[in-house]
Every structure is written in structure tokens, then in C-alpha cells.
Amino acid sequence: MSTWLITGCSAGFGRALSQAVLAQVWNAVVTARSVASIRDFQALYPHTALALPLDVSARA
Numbered sequence: 001m002s003t004w005l006i007t008g009c010s011a012g013f014g015r016a017l018s019q020a021v022l023a024q025v026w027n028a029v030v031t032a033r034s035v036a037s038i039r040d041f042q043a044l045y046p047h048t049a050l051a052l053p054l055d056v057s058a059r060a
Contacts, residue, residue, distance in 0.1 A: 003027040007054060010037035022049055 004021050008014030010032035018038075021028045022045045031054035032038045041049040 001026060003029070005029045005031070007031050007056065009041070009051075010034065018049075 002021075004026060006014055006018050006021065006028055009018045009030040014032075018028055018030045018041060022041060025048060027048045027050075028041075028045075029050045029052060030038050030041045031052050033053065033055045035051050035053040038051045042051045
């Protein structure tokens with residue numbers, strides 16, 4: 001089983017890619033600045049999705 005790390009999952013290409021990956025029953029770590037915007041992935045795919053906050057503009 002593949003595991004993906006996908007950034008920018010709250011909208012656009014990142015969201016579409018996340019949906020496609022999770023629909024294939026692959027594992028995915030889905031990230032966005034606001035984890036609230038991607039919690040639906042964890043609710044829809046509780047065994048394969050992990051939603052985490054990630055802000056690539058923050059140096060810390």
C-alpha cells in the first residue's frame with residue numbers, strides 16, 4: 001500500500017489529488033495551514049487519512 005504526503009489540501013489541486021489518492025484506498029497525510037479545512041478527509045477515510053496542520057511559510 002502506498003503512503004502519500006500531500007500539501008495544500010484545503011483547495012485546488014491538492015484537494016483533488018487527496019481525494020483521488022484516498023479513493024484508491026492508499027494512505028495519505030493531508031496537510032493545510034488550517035486543519036479544520038481538511039478534517040473531512042479524516043472523517044471520510046478514518047483508516048487511511050491523517051490530517052495535520054502545515055504552514056510552509058512559517059520558518060519555525
